[in-house]
Amino acid sequence: MTLLPQTEERADFGSRIELALGASNQLFNTRNSPRYVADVLQAVNLVATKVSRVDRPFTGIAPAQLAPVVEAVDLEAPLADTAAALEELEALYLRDAVYFHDSKYAAHLNCPVVIPALVGEAVLAAVNSSLDTWDQSAGATLMERRLIDWTAGRLALGPAADGVFTSGGTQSNLQALLIARNHAVSRLRQDPALASERLPGLLDRLRIFASEASHFSIEKSASLLGLGYDGVIQVGCDAHQRMDPAALKEALAASRARGEVPLAIVATAGTTDFGSIDPLAALSTLAEEFGAWLHVDAAYGGGLLTSLRHRHLLDGIGAADSVTVDYHKTFFQPVSSSAILVRDGAMLGHVAYYADYLNPQSAAGAASLNQVDKSIQTTRRFDALKLWLTLRIMGPDGIGALLDESIDLARQTGELLAHDPDFELAAPAQLSTLVFRYLPQAPEGLDGETADALNLHIRQAIFASGKAVIAGTKVDGRHYLKFTLLNAETTLEDLQEILTLVRSIGAGYLAGVRA
Known part of the structure; x- marks a missing residue:
């Protein structure tokens, strides 16, 4: 039995051993604790800086724009160090991520997260129980x-x-x-x-x-x-x-x-x-x-x-x-x-x-x-x-206070929509969601197909703009818009700005349809 590779393969075998020894420097253990601290702090600082500078929930990038950038990455060729990898990550992910922390993210049941939980995430990932x-x-x-x-x-x-x-x-x-x-x-x-x-x-x-x-x-x-x-x-x-x-x-x-x-x-x-x-x-x-x-x-x-x-x-x-x-x-x-x-x-x-x-x-x-x-x-x-x-x-009351803020905001916004003749509310606010559609008053009115196309267009155009993110759904087969509110930092003024955007996009769409 041959215990070592043949001569022509020994160089490759040696290089693999060298790679394995080098890779072991990436294992989190007692010897590599200082490296762990330094590298994780780089990531934490990058994310903290990014979130602090976010001024809208999304950039509006389309898959066709981002996909070639991701596809161009050579996963067989590692980068020089963590700093280089994080720099690449900023371009591939962080720059265009959808940020639930932003006050104009009002789409799905995604929540901004509390800092104590992020501390827990760091601990549990490292120990890996x-x-x-x-x-x-x-x-x-x-x-x-x-x-x-x-x-x-x-x-x-x-x-x-x-x-x-x-x-x-x-x-x-x-x-x-x-x-x-x-x-x-x-x-x-x-x-x-x-x-x-x-x-x-x-x-x-x-x-x-x-x-x-x-x-x-x-x-x-x-x-x-x-x-x-x-x-x-x-x-x-x-x-x-x-x-x-x-x-x-x-x-x-x-x-x-x-x-x-x-x-x-x-x-x-x-x-x-x-x-x-x-x-x-x-x-x-x-x-x-x-x-x-x-x-x-x-x-x-x-x-x-x-x-x-x-x-x-x-x-x-x-x-x-x-x-x-x-x-x-x-x-x-x-x-x-x-x-x-x-x-x-x-x-x-x-x-x-x-x-x-x-x-x-x-x-x-x-x-x-x-x-x-x-x-x-x-x-x-x-x-x-x-x-x-x-x-x-934080204690349970701290969590509850954040949720109560969202529920209160949904009810305030629901009242605003209920009294606005240009909007139709599907149901009163019960927790922190609102389902509604834009139906502007017009002498000729809007047929169902036009109303569906209008509200679908509004949602897609808002997402493409990156200025806000809202959701959509169907009620009795008809297309509606939806707010999901889980951010205690979101204000009624933020939502009024989104509704102004809804009106503006909707009016532009209808002008084109009627032209």
Whole structure:
């Protein structure tokens, strides 16, 4: 056997050894701590300088302009040092990034982040704990569990509650419905006639009930769980885009008459478009009556747990069997930071899987500190640290004050739009979103197609200008504009300036159409 490469290959072998030794100088360890400090400080200073100089949320660059710059980078040829790499990064990313910190970013559920959470991000990335087993995350595991207990306490889920951090609301909803599905299947198999039936046969009869305004991840979850998109029965809403309990009861009864089984009722505490909160107490009563799991998707509205003035909007949430909370929305945390919580911690056993090398079943049980037993992920970041430091530095009231500012601003802006004849408000402000469209008064009026084209053009033109970023959606098949407000630094004057831009762009578009 040849232990070393042949002579003609030895030079290449030696160069690889040299490269490996050089690369080891980039590993973060006790020897390289000074380099870590110097390099990270360069990055921190670059970002801090960039953010301090941002005067608009976006440059307006188009993909066709930026793509060639990215494609031109030779990933096989490293740069000289960190300073060179950061200089390149400024041109590729930082210069044209969309900045949620800017007061005229009013598009999606992206939040400006609080500084304590950024401190946590720096720490957790460097230590690189994995929150799957205790022997990889001593201390971190206990801190995550403590934050789950804190959240469950604020939700009033009761002493048996438990949960785990996830990557986001979509994963949290998926895990909640996976638990609900497996729980429903276990109950079906208590019938001797169904005890040996394979899972696909049982799934065909299960149904999920969610409002027409619920998040798309509910249908996506149903598909991933084997129920199909049509396994979700959409329930009508009232004028405020909240699920109608009477319509839900009718849908549940009709489903039962068809021989179907109600797997879950999904209530939403903060719909993406309208911020609407379903009537949680009424839905809880129906869930109990029909034997359905009650899941509350509070990815958006979960931050109300810290609100100083609006926390009552979540009254009744403690009756839920499971709850999704996204800390990276209304808790002002960096992505990713979310959690799934269940009222009965034993229900997490429906997703448990044991591997001898990682979390052997012999070590499972009430005393187990292996969070992987509760999660559909294996390797998981210590994202809980960001929220931990935020609570320890700002406290819950500090988070709540930021959210309350956004809610107040949305209501003020909603009143402004409601009294302006050139705008149509789809629903009153409920959390911090507003859905509206520009419909300027004109003798001839605007037909539906023209109104759709007008509002689509306005959104695209504003984004291309970079002066502001707003979102869009559809209501009853028609195109609307949307403000999502999560920045306590945004003022009513900022939004009035955006509305002035809407008018200006809209007037220009209509002048061209009518010419």
